[in-house]
Amino acid sequence: MVAEGVDKVLEKVEANGEAALERLFSLLRIASISTDAAYVDDCREAASWCANVLSEIGFEASVKPTSGQPMVVGHYRSSEPNARHVLFYGHYDVQPADPLELWRTPPFEPRLAEEPGNGTVILGRGASDDKGQLMTFVEACRAWREAAGDLPVSVTVLLEGEEESGSPSLGPFLDAHAEELKAELALVCDTGQARSDQPAITTMLRGLLDVEIVVKGPSRDLHSGMYGGPAVNPIRALAGVLAKLHDGDGRVQIPGFYDDVAEVPELQRAQWAHLGRDEADLLAKVGLSTPAGETGRSFLEQIWSRPTAEVNGIVGGYTGPGTKTVIPSEASAKLTFRLVPNQDPEKIRKDFQALVQTSLPADCTVTFKSRGGSPAVGFDIDAEYMRAAAAALETEWGKPAVMMGCGGSIPIVQSFKSVLGMDSLLVGFALDDDRIHSPNEKYNLESFRKGTRSWARILAKLAS
Ligand code: BES
Ligand code: MN
Numbered sequence: 001m002v003a004e005g006v007d008k009v010l011e012k013v014e015a016n017g018e019a020a021l022e023r024l025f026s027l028l029r030i031a032s033i034s035t036d037a038a039y040v041d042d043c044r045e046a047a048s049w050c051a052n053v054l055s056e057i058g059f060e061a062s063v064k065p066t067s068g069q070p071m072v073v074g075h076y077r078s079s080e081p082n083a084r085h086v087l088f089y090g091h092y093d094v095q096p097a098d099p100l101e102l103w104r105t106p107p108f109e110p111r112l113a114e115e116p117g118n119g120t121v122i123l124g125r126g127a128s129d130d131k132g133q134l135m136t137f138v139e140a141c142r143a144w145r146e147a148a149g150d151l152p153v154s155v156t157v158l159l160e161g162e163e164e165s166g167s168p169s170l171g172p173f174l175d176a177h178a179e180e181l182k183a184e185l186a187l188v189c190d191t192g193q194a195r196s197d198q199p200a201i202t203t204m205l206r207g208l209l210d211v212e213i214v215v216k217g218p219s220r221d222l223h224s225g226m227y228g229g230p231a232v233n234p235i236r237a238l239a240g241v242l243a244k245l246h247d248g249d250g251r252v253q254i255p256g257f258y259d260d261v262a263e264v265p266e267l268q269r270a271q272w273a274h275l276g277r278d279e280a281d282l283l284a285k286v287g288l289s290t291p292a293g294e295t296g297r298s299f300l301e302q303i304w305s306r307p308t309a310e311v312n313g314i315v316g317g318y319t320g321p322g323t324k325t326v327i328p329s330e331a332s333a334k335l336t337f338r339l340v341p342n343q344d345p346e347k348i349r350k351d352f353q354a355l356v357q358t359s360l361p362a363d364c365t366v367t368f369k370s371r372g373g374s375p376a377v378g379f380d381i382d383a384e385y386m387r388a389a390a391a392a393l394e395t396e397w398g399k400p401a402v403m404m405g406c407g408g409s410i411p412i413v414q415s416f417k418s419v420l421g422m423d424s425l426l427v428g429f430a431l432d433d434d435r436i437h438s439p440n441e442k443y444n445l446e447s448f449r450k451g452t453r454s455w456a457r458i459l460a461k462l463a464s
């Protein structure tokens, strides 16, 4: 049934095209911004919307409350004998839309537009990250049900509503529902392709560690004429510490930072070098011309396989209109580290804190806040499920799947491994120019269509 069935399923995908787009549009109209308390109702609405759509295609679906945004869980049991069981993961929450004035059309009023090089694009917050992507899988399931009356594998769907705000409820939720969620393999659609004409499987994901530092100096803000010179300035102290974080070659100066970092196998590096992704061009697209990272390492190597330290924000003193001659009593900064396999977030956090402690001048005290980190993950590119997915993708796209890395982080993938003992297959159809997290986010209509077709084929291949 499975092998012959797939052509009919693909026909269904094509026939459903317009209705599928309508469904995606109605999800995109819901402003499910998880990080902002003003949007809790929208998050709830998006969760119910997802549960309803899953019920419609035969899943036993429910919205499950957490201490934060609710989770959506759906179950479908295939009637194929000895069917495999997979868990699909996506997130229905989105990033805030600001700065609003930079959107050419309102972020939660999705529409189609023509874009040179991309054809028809779906515009709207979440079009790519991750509503458009999660709907590729849901639409593939719908097409299977409509064409074959069944799914070729048993599927549990887990849709999260806090991915964009660091997944605070995820750990407790996975612990509490481990039995219900456990499957043989997790399928995740929240990554992208290196090129628009070639499919990709992401085989490593960077981890993330956040640290906030607050430096305190004088007991109150001081007049800079009366105290400037003798009094330590916390902004200057903080800036000094941050300036020491990298050397002239872009290497992070925390002692031992690179100790556990492995080099990517030559074969994989060679594959990346031949993707035709020109470094100068990648920089030029964002208004830059000179690489500022680790000397001697390519753009892709840096974002896919090297750890980094970035300052994401810095505040202190007077930033209002005009001048205020002040020495502030404190200054603070937020940093995140992107980690690669084998790096221990806890060790990096401690080593970073020690570096800060020893670098600050006398009379400065420092406090740290961290929500903790998620380590990086890497998967075996020779695993049976990887080969199956790669074959399905190659059939659909007419080109072999690139085994790529990923600059971003998806904390749940690590938890799937550590809590549920499950590997993940990361297949996504986002493109670098989708402007995720930025104004005018888009998803190519072709990504939506080919993504849906790809999942239809992957499900067939996993079953056979
Ligand atoms: N879908 C992205 C992760 C991603 C980014 C995959 C770029 C492929 C390319 C995800 O929604 C995301 O934005 N993750 C955050 C995680 C953070 C908020 C814990 C990230 O990477 O910053
Ligand atoms: Mn995402």
Ligand code: MN
Pocket: 095, 129, 164, 436, 437
């Ligand atoms: Mn995101």
